[in-house]
Amino acid sequence: MSTADQAIRFDTVSKSFGDGRVLDRVSFDVARGSACCIMGRSGTGKSVTLKLLLGLLKPDEGRIYVNDVEIETLNSAGLVEVRKTMGFLFQYSALFDSLSVAENVAFPLRRHTRMSEAEIADSVRERLAEVGLEGELDKMPLDLSGGMRKRVGLARALALKPSILLVDEPSSGLDPITTREIDKLLMDLKASSKTTMVVVTHNVPSARRIGDQLLVLHKGHILAQGTAEELDQSKDEIVQQFMTLATDEPANASPTRSASAIGRSHKKEVEYGVQG
Ligand SMILES: Nc1ncnc2c1ncn2[C@@H]1O[C@H](COP(=O)(O)OP(=O)(O)OP(=O)(O)O)[C@@H](O)[C@H]1O
Numbered sequence: 001m002s003t004a005d006q007a008i009r010f011d012t013v014s015k016s017f018g019d020g021r022v023l024d025r026v027s028f029d030v031a032r033g034s035a036c037c038i039m040g041r042s043g044t045g046k047s048v049t050l051k052l053l054l055g056l057l058k059p060d061e062g063r064i065y066v067n068d069v070e071i072e073t074l075n076s077a078g079l080v081e082v083r084k085t086m087g088f089l090f091q092y093s094a095l096f097d098s099l100s101v102a103e104n105v106a107f108p109l110r111r112h113t114r115m116s117e118a119e120i121a122d123s124v125r126e127r128l129a130e131v132g133l134e135g136e137l138d139k140m141p142l143d144l145s146g147g148m149r150k151r152v153g154l155a156r157a158l159a160l161k162p163s164i165l166l167v168d169e170p171s172s173g174l175d176p177i178t179t180r181e182i183d184k185l186l187m188d189l190k191a192s193s194k195t196t197m198v199v200v201t202h203n204v205p206s207a208r209r210i211g212d213q214l215l216v217l218h219k220g221h222i223l224a225q226g227t228a229e230e231l232d233q234s235k236d237e238i239v240q241q242f243m244t245l246a247t248d249e250p251a252n253a254s255p256t257r258s259a260s261a262i263g264r265s266h267k268k269e270v271e272y273g274v275q276g
């Protein structure tokens, strides 16, 4: 198959730490302009997958292509160039707590561009407006709510107008309404700028909303891959368990679900280790 329309390709990638094989010959593609949601239990290698994509970790075997470039073949300058095309929001949205909101978003621009102060200020305002935080330029991260911090992280990830956005757990620790707002931001972004996205999430309703393709990692392998509708049809019990999780619905939102089903999904939420 031609790779021309794939922004990302994982080709039989394996990664171990010590004796533990985290990814075992994992292959998947992400079409340009589409969103892929990676799901899987805690410790299944979701964050490792993103770090491999960024070249922060190296695969033991296999090849990883970003916009048709095999990242293993790049020297460090080449890797920096490729990374500039990728925005990333890490799992614990690591903002610089000693820098203001505006300075956090300006950071990649100062580091990787020769923009003037006026251009940086304009760009920062634009990115913050995109995430609905235009009024918060001078606030300090510690004075923001969790959802606002995620938005600032997102604005910073978007600073260099990346063609690929990698997001690790956008909804961890957020309430359902804020989660939906963040999901909407991601969906709007995909629609308006055709950004390719890889979103790691434990939140199945989020994955249903955001993902053109859903991917379930389990014990080093991709257990299932497809649209939400396709995964709903899966006969695999673990995939079924995933797809019936509903982590951001209030318990009374779905009168058709039995109390025991709600009880079961709550139990699974705990089991799957929803993170704060
Ligand atoms: N740099 C590292 N050195 C050693 N082991 C690592 C390293 N990074 C990840 N691991 C191990 O790889 C496995 C997968 O980690 P990863 O962070 O990708 O899990 P995850 O799927 O993102 O889990 P969670 O949902 O809890 O975030 C874990 O067992 C972890 O301990």
Ligand SMILES: [Mg+2]
Residues within 6 Å of the ligand: 046, 047, 048, 091, 168
């Ligand atoms: Mg993780």
